[in-house]
Amino acid sequence: MPSVRRTAAAVSVLAAAGSTAAAGHAEVYAPPTPARALSASALDARYQATGRDITRALATAARVHDTGRTRALSALHGADRxxxxxxxxxxxRAVEVLGDLRHAHRIAVVVPGADNSLANYDSPKFVGGGSRALYRQARAAAPGARIAVIAWLGYGSPSTLSAGALTSGRAEEGARSLARLLAGVHAVNGRARFALLCHSYGxxxxxxxxxxxxPLPVDDIALFGxxxxxxxHASDLGTSARVWAGRSRGDWVRYVPHVRFAGLGFGADPASPGFGALRFDAGTGPHSGYLMPGSLALRNLTLIALGRDAEVAHA
Incomplete structure (x- = not known):
């Protein structure tokens, strides 16, 4: 318990310093346009409205000489996105669709962990780049499969060096947002089955x-890193979905104490036999490498996304 308290104190100091620095930057970006509720008939209008929001944000970034944001938004502004x-x-925050959401039989939602932002969104280590690698792998493994992937940066991803990364507050906020998203996607496509691929704090x-x-058709929940x-215990999740867990042998998260005390820490290790999840082989890569092209973790997570659980290599 003392190690948890010492860690919490250290990251609280870092978080306070970061908050003070951030306060010096005026917010210049406009909020998004109020969105129509998701439905099959409203889907294209939703894509178009969000595209206009990205165009407006890109113009703002150029006007205020925000070079990092200009670079990131220019990539998101592509006609095929x-x-x-x-x-x-x-x-x-950004929620991107890869594939045909209306007609998919399987929809995989990638839920990222700490340190995700628009600035690094397209990096292969983060949610946008990782989701594209997953979608490409699925298309290669099952060319005829009707699968869509959602890259879900739909919550305030905490910084690793912050108190938020030690508590479940951001997760509670994000859980409500994720539930709203999946309910909306289910309204668009009531036939598809869902798989949640959840990395680290995700x-x-x-x-x-x-x-x-x-209440939604979630078949699989994969917890990795x-x-x-x-x-x-996996049964405490209160879901009928298959619960998977994997941790690569090069992942530093294995050193995190699996305790929960006074609201700090996250308790039992999902990758341990006692948790009761189906354990998949996540290979040897680093904490940020689960969705890297060519990795064993990506192969197995793709099979989970496709619903081909009999082919998943177990740990």
Missing amino acids: RFLSFDPRGDG SVLCGRAARRLA SPGTTLR
């Missing part, structure tokens, strides 16, 4: 969201 939502304020979020998602879910 479609977003269900986008918010340029702060570190930013696995805390999925743990908090699982019970809310119980997880510090814990705040729950003691």
